[in-house]
Amino acid sequence: MPNSSELNCVLFAEILGNQKLAEKLGQLEAQRALDRARNRIMRTVEAHHGSALLDQGNRLIAAFSRADGALEAASDMQEKVRRLPPVSGITLGLKIGMACGELRTDGAEPAGIAAELASRLAEYARPGQALLSGELALHLSEAMRPLISALPDAGFRHEGSEIPLFELTATEGAEAIPASEPSALAPNPRLRLVLRHRGIAHIVAESHPILLMGREEGNDIVVLDRRASRHHARIEWRRGAFFLIDQSSNGTFVRAEDESEVMLKREEVALPEAGRIGCGFSVEGDGQSEMVSFEVRQN
Missing domain, CATH: 2.60.200.20 (Tumour Suppressor Smad4)
Structure with missing residues (x-):
């Protein structure tokens, strides 16, 4: 990706649960579990034609040229991480934020409104939740819009302005929970x-x-x-x-x-x-x- 200001769709993913693993099993086992999740996430970015901008610790940032690609990647990430086998009864989960706008990649970390807003949305999200800005939702195709729901009373503000929020509802993520409490899965008898x-x-x-x-x-x-x-x-x-x-x-x-x-x-x-x-x-x-x-x- 060129080091200049561009209009892009940015996805910010934060992996959850590795701290619980470190406290229970030590840093080495926690890092192994974290690496498994990161590998799945990065493969998903590539599969949906995204560009990795940052892969650091439990934070990952990627850019997509299409809003559909960002949403499809978010859904796929949640599913692939949710299906990771648990370690000592603890599974990892994700919080995801997605936004469109100016993106700068000429510094140590991605900057610009898209990166800043995606990061804030990931921080604002609940464990297992993927949030997207209203602007990114406007860029979705008709086929993708049934996968999201508006959050009219979110009350989310960025730089003094209230930002309309939407939630990806096609996939149910899961926070770090015991393996005896698996997330609900979509039935597929085939x-x-x-x-x-x-x-x-x-x-x-x-x-x-x-x-x-x-x-x-x-x-x-x-x-x-x-x-x-x-x-x-x-x-x-x-x-x-x-x-x-x-x-x-x-x-x-x-x-x-x-x-x-x-x-x-x-x-x-x-x-x-x-x-x-x-x-x-x-x-x-x-x-x-x-x-x-x-x-x-x-x-």
């Missing part, structure tokens, strides 16, 4: 989860909503590894998503594609689009023959 173990495919879908994994005969997937519990874990189709629930002594290890591995211990998580599962063992260590791979598909 989805199915395909799992593969020892060359055999297993399906979880609305018509077959529960799959059991463990060492004991009688499970849908019998894991022949001494580290697996007899009734190790189960997968459930609920509200259009697939949840992995650990019931074991040694924990269940999950690694999404291009992400770091996490371990569940008496917790549950909404599975990402694809990845691998280890019942009592790391998917990156030994026990590869008993590893379970999975992929979410459309019927």
